[in-house]
Amino acid sequence: xxxxxxxxxxxxxxxxxxxxxxxxxxxxxxxxxxxxxxxxxxxxxxxxxxxxxxxxxxxxxxxxxxxxxxxxxxxxxxxxxxxxxxxxxxxxxxxxxxxxxxxxxxxxxxxxxxxxxxxxxxxxxxxxxxxxxxxxxxxxxxxxxxxxxxxxxxxxxxxxxxxxxxxxxxxxxxxxxxxxxxxxxxxxxxxxxxxxxxxxxxxxxxxxxxxxxxxxxxxxxxxxxxxxxxxxxxxxxxxxxxxxxxxxxxxxxxxxxxxxxxxxxxxxxxxxxxxxxxxxxxxxxxxxxxxxxxxxxxxxxxxxxxxxxxxxx
Amino acid sequence: xxxxxxxxxxxxxxxxxxxxxxxxxxxxxxxxxxxxxxxxxxxxxxxxxxxxxxxxxxxxxxxxxxxxxxxxxxxxxxxxxxxxxxxxxxxxxxxxxxxxxxxxxxxxxxxxxxxxxxxxxxxxxxxxxxxxxxxxxxxxxxxxxxxxxxxxxxxxxxxxxxxxxxxxxxxxxxxxxxxxxxxxxxxxxxxxxxxxxxxxxxxxxxxxxxxxxxxxxxxxxxxxxxxxxxxxxxxxxxxxxxxxxxxxxxxxxxxxxxxxxxxxxxxxxxxxxxxxxxxxxxxxxxxxxxxxxxxxxxxxxxxxxxxxxxxxxxxxxxxxx
Numbered sequence: 001x002x003x004x005x006x007x008x009x010x011x012x013x014x015x016x017x018x019x020x021x022x023x024x025x026x027x028x029x030x031x032x033x034x035x036x037x038x039x040x041x042x043x044x045x046x047x048x049x050x051x052x053x054x055x056x057x058x059x060x061x062x063x064x065x066x067x068x069x070x071x072x073x074x075x076x077x078x079x080x081x082x083x084x085x086x087x088x089x090x091x092x093x094x095x096x097x098x099x100x101x102x103x104x105x106x107x108x109x110x111x112x113x114x115x116x117x118x119x120x121x122x123x124x125x126x127x128x129x130x131x132x133x134x135x136x137x138x139x140x141x142x143x144x145x146x147x148x149x150x151x152x153x154x155x156x157x158x159x160x161x162x163x164x165x166x167x168x169x170x171x172x173x174x175x176x177x178x179x180x181x182x183x184x185x186x187x188x189x190x191x192x193x194x195x196x197x198x199x200x201x202x203x204x205x206x207x208x209x210x211x212x213x214x215x216x217x218x219x220x221x222x223x224x225x226x227x228x229x230x231x232x233x234x235x236x237x238x239x240x241x242x243x244x245x246x247x248x249x250x251x252x253x254x255x256x257x258x259x260x261x262x263x264x265x266x267x268x269x270x271x272x273x274x275x276x277x278x279x280x281x282x283x284x285x286x287x288x289x290x291x292x293x294x295x296x297x298x299x300x301x302x303x304x305x306x307x308x309x310x311x312x313x
Numbered sequence: 314x315x316x317x318x319x320x321x322x323x324x325x326x327x328x329x330x331x332x333x334x335x336x337x338x339x340x341x342x343x344x345x346x347x348x349x350x351x352x353x354x355x356x357x358x359x360x361x362x363x364x365x366x367x368x369x370x371x372x373x374x375x376x377x378x379x380x381x382x383x384x385x386x387x388x389x390x391x392x393x394x395x396x397x398x399x400x401x402x403x404x405x406x407x408x409x410x411x412x413x414x415x416x417x418x419x420x421x422x423x424x425x426x427x428x429x430x431x432x433x434x435x436x437x438x439x440x441x442x443x444x445x446x447x448x449x450x451x452x453x454x455x456x457x458x459x460x461x462x463x464x465x466x467x468x469x470x471x472x473x474x475x476x477x478x479x480x481x482x483x484x485x486x487x488x489x490x491x492x493x494x495x496x497x498x499x500x501x502x503x504x505x506x507x508x509x510x511x512x513x514x515x516x517x518x519x520x521x522x523x524x525x526x527x528x529x530x531x532x533x534x535x536x537x538x539x540x541x542x543x544x545x546x547x548x549x550x551x552x553x554x555x556x557x558x559x560x561x562x563x564x565x566x567x568x569x570x571x572x573x574x575x576x577x578x579x580x581x582x583x584x585x586x587x588x589x590x591x592x593x594x595x596x597x598x599x600x601x602x603x604x605x606x607x608x609x610x611x612x613x614x615x616x617x618x619x620x621x622x623x624x625x626x627x628x629x630x631x632x633x634x
Contacts, residue, residue: 149605
């Protein structure tokens with residue numbers, strides 16, 4: 001077991017190395033002259049040279065990559081071209097709203113999606129099942145910013161129940177904090193709920209055909225116990241897997257949701273960086289989120305043995 | 314779905330052609346007359362209507378996609394004006410008989426802009442689906458057949474897949490000048506790993522099939538095995554995957570344009586129209602509403618088409634998802 005954990009942790013190193021190499025070499029393989037693109041159309045040749053030097057594009061690729069990797073491993077994500085501040089500090093300043101949004105969305109989505117997936121499997125091929133699956137297709141199809149605007153329009157402007165923009169730090173109390181996050185989390189959660197509910201239903205349908213479910217039913221276990229204890233436990237592995245994989249949707253969606261609801265988080269930082277073509281910031285954000293994604297999926301892998309003791313390594 | 318038949322311990326002695334396993338001898342004679350009721354004669358509908366009734370998802374999705382395609386093709390003839398024509402005198406008009414979808418803050422006709430925007434969305438969706446499928450097919454085949462490269466290719470794909478697709482596209486777009494071509498390239502690169510993985514897994518399972526063994530035993534050379542035996546069998550899952558890639562590419566394009574990293578603002582695309590309406594959405598929601606509705610309906614249509622194709626091409630999967 002310990003062996004497996006160590007091997008699994010070591011296996012994330014080449015993955016992160018590929019991510020780092022890719023994000024870094026984009027500067028070199030991008031068509032045209034990235035320094036000129038970043039500098040913009042009004043830049044003088046001197047500006048372009050300054051940016052080229054600050055990105056290190058005037059030095060050989062391998063040397064530059066070595067230096068940069070060394071810095072990244074020490075927590076130095078480079079310096080913003082626009083503000084001249086360290087990228088790591090800029091991200092640290094903006095991380096709380098984004099983490100809050102993602103945590104609330106994750107908690108809310110899982111609590112909603114798993115039960116409706118179970119119900120859909122239990123009532124397979126009935127009207128309830130069809131309705132839930134139709135919702136799932138809809139959740140996949142309506143982009144997160146469209147859902148965001150609809151929710152903000154209905155609950156924010158028409159009914160005036162909830163604030164439609166901004167963020168209140170957690171330090172100022174749970175009430176104001178959650179109030180600002182409800183609509184963004186609902187919007188961001190839709191596609192995630194659709195994904196998890198669909199997978200839950202599929203996994204449950206598979207498990208419900210097993211002999212031990214029939215045995216449990218024959219023993220006289222109630223429907224709820226059967227579904228949520230016996231069946232769900234055995235369907236847990238694919239569900240947890242898709243929760244991990246779906247984090248990619250959550251991360252990408254967070255950037256857009258923050259734009260719709262004017263939340264000053266990392267998404268907002270990214271969008272500002274795009275407008276200013278501040279590549280070091282974008283590089284830092286991509287690295288950080290990829291790292292988060294890899295770690296989440298590592299944790300998911302490690303929970304398999306807990307969820308299903310038959311899995312041994 | 315019925316539970317699998319149970320063979321009891323006494324089955325071997327009791328077994329006879331008349332009593333199938335699982336049907337107890339007491340019930341068997343009674344169950345027989347019920348059969349005609351249980352298995353009603355299948356009455357397949359004739360013609361297009363019958364086909365559409367059997368595959369409602371394909372029919373609805375297909376019709377909607379076709380409608381969008383026609384809108385994209387015939388945008389200039391559908392009562393539109395120049396979608397980039399400015400008219401400061403009539404800014405932010407509400408929808409009316411003259412301006413069906415209203416006007417934006419530069420006085421441009423939103424109806425025309427949305428209709429022309431269909432072109433960008435469909436072009437990006439279809440191009441990315443095609444290019445990502447072709448590249449994914451090539452990479453998946455190499456990985457599945459030239460096992461020496463498999464480890465390396467899959468590690469690279471694992472790495473690319475750990476970058477959330479929208480962020481990957483954002484990083485690519487930040488370094489290139491905004492153009493539809495660059496948007497297509499960026500989204501294609503973000504989608505390739507998933508397609509490659511799918512092709513590889515299909516190829517690996519096909520390699521174990523008896524008909525492939527038979528072809529190899531009969532002396533068929535590897536390129537011919539791939540061409541005649543492997544490729545045709547990857548077609549069905551690839552088609553389904555391509556529709557999902559198309560839907561996802563349309564969403565990513567809209568998101569990129571919405572956050573200012575996509576199609577240049579001079580080209581009307583749904584994401585751009587929404588980005589322009591962003592500042593005013595609380596007072597003039599119609600600017601955001603119409604492109605949002607078109608985008609959602611189009612993506613929904615493509616997803617329905619994909620679900621329908623999946624169910625039609627692989628009935629075993631139909632039950633599961």
